[in-house]
Amino acid sequence: MARTILHADLDAFYASVEQLDRPELRGRPVVVGGPPEARGVVAAASYEARRFGIHSAMPMSRALRLCPQAVRVSPRFGRYGEVSRQVMSVFRAVTPLVEPLSLDEAFLDVTAQVRRYGGAEALARRLKRRVKERTGLTVSVGAGTNKTVAKIASDMQKPDGLVIVAPGAEEAFLAPLPARALWGVGPRAESVLAAAGLHTIGDIAGARPQQLEALFGARGLAVQEMARGRDDRAVETEHERKSVGAETTFPRDLADGPELREQLARLANEVAERLSQGGSRARTVVLKLRYADFHTITRQTTRPEPTDDAEEIESAAAGLLDAVVQPGDKFRLLGIHGAKLGEGQPDQLSLWSAAGEAGRTPAPRRD
């Protein structure tokens, strides 16, 4: 029987929370992040700000040049964590099978609930309404028979979107979309595919398997399966997962400095909040770095006591960064993963992490 998987993703999360809490900001361009004089970075931009070309991970100085009337707000991670808990509890009221991908984004397996709610669309509409009632925020939802399709669908009508892909329609839904819409296809894979004449997901689906294997090895075949709308990965609850991670890809390569350190702090906050929401603590902290040449390394440190404290995770990750960074190094991706108490290697850095493209989220992230 076909599964029903939802991907639910709050719209412009941090910026929307600021607009929610400060009504005078509603309808105005809002950017969340550190001040330009401290080389702050945009952590989130409201849709009004995006119209000026502002996007997350952009230097704050550039964002404010693009839109001088934008209101800059410093991030309040504690508040975002609080709202995240409310949202995740709305999700868990629908199904116990919730896999958070970040504070504001999750997969839900609603296969067992969908009939009771009168179908996928009715269920998704109810979920959106409940999130709005409970938090005041809008969430975009994609529904389909698997994770790949649901995730792409949730991104198609943001903000406040709802896109349902019917069983059997997966391949036709995906075919016209650009190759980069596929999970795990980042800028480098995209250019390799384009050079081979493969521009859309349909091109990848229709390619000879040998061609994809020649380009990407075994991973090429996995990408083709996804392009054909096939993806049997299960929705895994935080409880089942062996690590919790957050990663960010920069719009341009970053040297070590205030911007990189601000991102490190933000990721540490996110990992800490998600560990704490899942009732778990990390004994091992893993730092993931992708260099400008796409070479990727991970470094890890194991602590005497497990933690879900943002500052402890940040300082562990900062120590790992200090130990590897060399003058002149530039980075395109930064990630922090916490591996749980009592478990071994953090082995869930996803299908893609060792091979090189994107991590758990496509880049650049649209939120």
Ligand SMILES: [Mg+2]
């Ligand atoms: Mg989002």
